[in-house]
Amino acid sequence: MDRTEIPLYFQFFNEIGIIGQLSRAMLEAQLPKGLLAPHFAILNHLIRVRDGQTPLTLAKAFQVPKTTMTHSLGILEKHGLVALKPHPKDGRSKQVWITEAGRTLRENTIEATGPAFAAFAEKFDPRTVGEIVPKLAEMRAFLDAARDAD
Amino acid sequence: MDRTEIPLYFQFFNEIGIIGQLSRAMLEAQLPKGLLAPHFAILNHLIRVRDGQTPLTLAKAFQVPKTTMTHSLGILEKHGLVALKPHPKDGRSKQVWITEAGRTLRENTIEATGPAFAAFAEKFDPRTVGEIVPKLAEMRAFLDAARDAD
DNA sequence: ACTAACTAGTTCAATATCGTATTATATAGG
DNA sequence: CCTATATAATACGATATTGAACTAGTTAGT
Numbered sequence: 400m401d402r403t404e405i406p407l408y409f410q411f412f413n414e415i416g417i418i419g420q421l422s423r424a425m426l427e428a429q430l431p432k433g434l435l436a437p438h439f440a441i442l443n444h445l446i447r448v449r450d451g452q453t454p455l456t457l458a459k460a461f462q463v464p465k466t467t468m469t470h471s472l473g474i475l476e477k478h479g480l481v482a483l484k485p486h487p488k489d490g491r492s493k494q495v496w497i498t499e500a501g502r503t504l505r506e507n508t509i510e511a512t513g514p515a516f517a518a519f520a521e522k523f524d525p526r527t528v529g530e531i532v533p534k535l536a537e538m539r540a541f542l543d544a545a546r547d548a549d
Numbered sequence: 550m551d552r553t554e555i556p557l558y559f560q561f562f563n564e565i566g567i568i569g570q571l572s573r574a575m576l577e578a579q580l581p582k583g584l585l586a587p588h589f590a591i592l593n594h595l596i597r598v599r600d601g602q603t604p605l606t607l608a609k610a611f612q613v614p615k616t617t618m619t620h621s622l623g624i625l626e627k628h629g630l631v632a633l634k635p636h637p638k639d640g641r642s643k644q645v646w647i648t649e650a651g652r653t654l655r656e657n658t659i660e661a662t663g664p665a666f667a668a669f670a671e672k673f674d675p676r677t678v679g680e681i682v683p684k685l686a687e688m689r690a691f692l693d694a695a696r697d698a699d
Numbered sequence: 700a701c702t703a704a705c706t707a708g709t710t711c712a713a714t715a716t717c718g719t720a721t722t723a724t725a726t727a728g729g
Numbered sequence: 730c731c732t733a734t735a736t737a738a739t740a741c742g743a744t745a746t747t748g749a750a751c752t753a754g755t756t757a758g759t
Contacts, residue, residue, distance in 0.1 A: 541669065639754080
């Protein structure tokens, strides 16, 4: 790699980092006190992918240590947004199911982010974003794979 | 905004968030124990922009509360990477100066990230990234401004 | 000058993240 | 079977992040 190109890649990841931070703040502004972006992400994942998964599977999906997932699921359970049940096939494990309250919270939150998204969408139309997303997805997959190689 | 477009924007911010998380982990793998990505970002900022800034200015630049900046600067100072001096014009304030050790650490870290960047750059060439970066910068600026409006 | 309002930074308390060690259960080899 | 190893989850301790309260110093209005 040409050394003069390094700043470009640095800037790329820098912009990504800042946007991530700002968008996270935007999301958390819509969540009830005590809930943070990672908690919402778990609820979202349980619906988009499927619920009934084990805590460890979720920890891997989110690239966080399992202790972090234990903690986050504890918060969600305390709020009645998920239910943890013993795993039918493995006594060591558990299954995570989203509750009705969890579904409702997720829907309401998405609804509440509407105005902020709309302002963003007005400036950056779906075509523009739609062109970038596949590239980002490709990059995410690449970095993900590179990490697994460790 | 067409409601069917919401998932696109959700996915966009989701990909951004994951890439941010993964790239942060990549960077931290190159930092000495006890130093994290935000600390490095501060060193980087002191060189890219300028040093001699106040802690509050830095806090605003990074969109973090000033208490967080106090803490981070304390870590950097403890490691001898920055020096905090009384502000010559304002008795309440301070100036943050990067030390020689700080410069060296920053350079060595950038050097160390070389291989990881090279692998990424091999798959995603500068032209591709160069097309996306300006768009991201524009989005970052927009979100930044929207936040200030609060 | 004097006082009120404001500002920069720190201290403190609460919570999040995460590495290490521990417990309970499962699996594989003899 | 029985034992060694592996795995799922948790407990615990250390550090990061952040809001609220506090201290010290500055600025503005009179």
